[in-house]
Amino acid sequence: MEIFIAFPCRNAGKKALETVSAFIAAAARPERLRFTIVDDGSDVDAINDAALMSLRMSFGIPIAFKRIDWGGVNKARNAAVSLVQDDQILMTDCHCRPSPGFDIAIETYAKDNIVLALTTGDKTSSFLGYGCNLVVPFMGTHWIRTNPGHLAKVDVASSAGTVFTKALHDQIGGYDEGMLTYGAIEPEFSIRSWMCGIPICSMPDVAIFHKFKGSDAINEFFEENRTRMVHNAIRFGLLYLHEERVLQMLRYYASKFPENIEEAMEMIERSDVWQRRSDLCAQQAMTFDRLCYERRIFDHTGVPLWEPVVQVS
Amino acid sequence: MDRIKSIVQKISKTEDGARLLRENPKPLAKNLDLSNGETMALVSSDLQIVHSPKNPLVPVQTITFITGTTITAGGAGAFLTRPTGNNTQTFTFDTGLTFVATPQRLEDLDHKDLLEVTKRAVEDRHFASRLKDFLDR
Numbered sequence: 001m002e003i004f005i006a007f008p009c010r011n012a013g014k015k016a017l018e019t020v021s022a023f024i025a026a027a028a029r030p031e032r033l034r035f036t037i038v039d040d041g042s043d044v045d046a047i048n049d050a051a052l053m054s055l056r057m058s059f060g061i062p063i064a065f066k067r068i069d070w071g072g073v074n075k076a077r078n079a080a081v082s083l084v085q086d087d088q089i090l091m092t093d094c095h096c097r098p099s100p101g102f103d104i105a106i107e108t109y110a111k112d113n114i115v116l117a118l119t120t121g122d123k124t125s126s127f128l129g130y131g132c133n134l135v136v137p138f139m140g141t142h143w144i145r146t147n148p149g150h151l152a153k154v155d156v157a158s159s160a161g162t163v164f165t166k167a168l169h170d171q172i173g174g175y176d177e178g179m180l181t182y183g184a185i186e187p188e189f190s191i192r193s194w195m196c197g198i199p200i201c202s203m204p205d206v207a208i209f210h211k212f213k214g215s216d217a218i219n220e221f222f223e224e225n226r227t228r229m230v231h232n233a234i235r236f237g238l239l240y241l242h243e244e245r246v247l248q249m250l251r252y253y254a255s256k257f258p259e260n261i262e263e264a265m266e267m268i269e270r271s272d273v274w275q276r277r278s279d280l281c282a283q284q285a286m287t288f289d290r291l292c293y294e295r296r297i298f299d300h301t302g303v304p305l306w307e308p309v310v311q312v313s
Numbered sequence: 314m315d316r317i318k319s320i321v322q323k324i325s326k327t328e329d330g331a332r333l334l335r336e337n338p339k340p341l342a343k344n345l346d347l348s349n350g351e352t353m354a355l356v357s358s359d360l361q362i363v364h365s366p367k368n369p370l371v372p373v374q375t376i377t378f379i380t381g382t383t384i385t386a387g388g389a390g391a392f393l394t395r396p397t398g399n400n401t402q403t404f405t406f407d408t409g410l411t412f413v414a415t416p417q418r419l420e421d422l423d424h425k426d427l428l429e430v431t432k433r434a435v436e437d438r439h440f441a442s443r444l445k446d447f448l449d450r
Contacts, residue, residue, distance in 0.1 A: 127436055145436075215439070238321065244354035246317050247347070250324065251355060254334040261331045269325055274318050 002034050002087045003103055008076030009094040010040040013047040017055055022097035024059055028104045035063040036083040041070025072181035073159070078174045084166050090118075091162045095211035097123070098161075105206045109151065110163050115193050115200045117154050118161025121209040131202045132156040134191060136241070136299045137249035139233040141187050144202070151201040155295055156190040161208035164193075172196050173283075176235075178272055182221075183229030184236045191240065194295070197285040230257050230264040231271075238268065239277050240288040245305070320345055419448070 005023050009016040016037055024030045039047050047065065056063050064083040068076060077091060088110045090102075102118070110116055117131035120143075131154030132141035141156050148154060157163075164172075172193045179185045190200050213221060222229070230253055237249040254261045291297070293306035323345050324330045333341040342352040419427060434441040 125436065125438070238317065243317050243320065244351055246321070247351060247355040250321070251334050251338060254331045258331065258335060261334075265321075265325045265331070268321070277317075 001107055002032050003106055004034045004036050004084045004087060004089045005092060006036045006038075006077070006080035006084065006089050007092045007094055007096070008038045008040045008073050008080060009042070009047065010070070010076075011042045011045050012094045013039070013042065013045045013051075015094050016047055017051055019092075019094055019096055020055055020059075020063060023102075024061065026098045026100050026102055028101045030059070030061065030103075032103065032107075033061055034084075034087075035061065036080045036089075037063065037065050038076040038080045038083075039065070039067045040073065040076040041068060070181075071177075072179065072185070074175035074177055074179045074185045077185075078177065081166060081169050081174065086166055089164055089166060089169065091159075091164070092208055093160045093210060095123075096160050096208050098209070099205075099207040102206050102208075105203060106163055109201075109203065110165070112165055112167065113198060114151075115157055115168065115190070115198055116161075116163035117157030117190075117200050117202050118163065119202070119204055119207040120158045120160045121207040123209045123211050127212075128207065129158060130154065130204050131200065132158060132187065134187060134295075134297055136297065136305055137237065137245060137252045139184060139187075139236040139249060147204045148202050150204060153199050153295070154202045155194070155200065155297065156187045157200050158208075159186040160210045161203075161206070162186065162190075163203075168193075168198060172198065176276075178235060178276060179232045180228035180267070182225050182232075184232035188232075188236045188239070191236075191288075191291070192280070192284075194291050195240075195280075195284040195286045195288065226257065227260040227263050227267070230260045231267040234264055234268055235271065235273050238273050239280060242289070245299075248299075320347075 005020075007016070007019065016039075020035055020037075023035075024033060027033055037047065046067070052063060052065060066079055066083060068079050080091070081089060088106055090106060092098075098118075099121075106116070119131075120129040121127060129143035129145065130148050131144050133144060134155040135142050144154055172189065173196075175185055175189050176192075179188070193200060234249065234253060237246060241249060250261075253264070257264075286294075289306045292304070297305050299305055324334060324341070327333065327341065327344060330341065338355045339352065342355055347355065419430070422430060430444065434444050
């Protein structure tokens, strides 16, 4: 069985090639690895064709590569999957390296009816996240810091380590292309997977070590992308939450990001969110409330999401 | 679905809708013809907004002690609790709502919380930095 390592990269050509080398070095049977990389409209440090060719020659491993106009990680991830014929896909990020023997574990446990959530590690600390919990009305995630056990079900697989087959990706519907560039994209994919009846299962023993941004880079990244990220979180909520929770989510974002909320709402107005909500409603095997009940998802204050909002008299 | 769409579109079209949503949701709720339940859900959502405590000695998880009880903070900063247990701790949150957190020094923590705070400080550089700033203040 072949395993496709798929990831998007933007303005990180050198790191992308280092990532390929790191996965090959960590694999027990590197000859079965295949790579599919999508350059998401890099302005600088695009992948160098000669360096890519050199990497292909030195390892003798197929590396599919595609350049697209900048469309965000959702479109880049979908484009990467489109280059795969079949088999298992490990969707990851640039700047990553896996734990040794990751390929054997994937081959052993990956199936046609589950998505695997690999553990995310930090290259510079002892941090380990065993998948994530969904947090409402933030519509974001918190890391699971305690080992939940082998193949334990978790809400969300992280962007650095999500394993699925191409068939599952297509069944889930791919990453939502109505999202904008970054934020909420991978959590929404996981939640939609659950709602299609495909659980997310943790793999505590297989880690993908990620280079987390430092605080300056994070701040710069957020400054650049904040409004789109607020839009994405609101879109995520509008796709699944009921009225009371939608109201709370909007108030949450209006309070947390007063400078971004109006523009984000305008983006929502111009989007296909209502049509998509309607389509998803018709297609899904499970309602969001049912998922919250089964996964025991609570809001920030500990109120069960599957019950009516607590009223204060 | 149509109702959610209608509510969201009305908020977008309301002049100053985002500010009302943030600061004065009751009149907005009236304009939106929200039901009593929806109005209460909206106005009682402050605690969800202030879920991140400023005092690093108050673990975020502590908030979960309210599970099953009703606790919220009014938009103007008033603090309303309807506790079902003996939890009377109050907190200071990032958004400026004023609560007073009980633990002010590491010595105020019990053994379990001290271990938790220490573990987080070792694993999370940002938390360690917040903790140092708080203890050095």
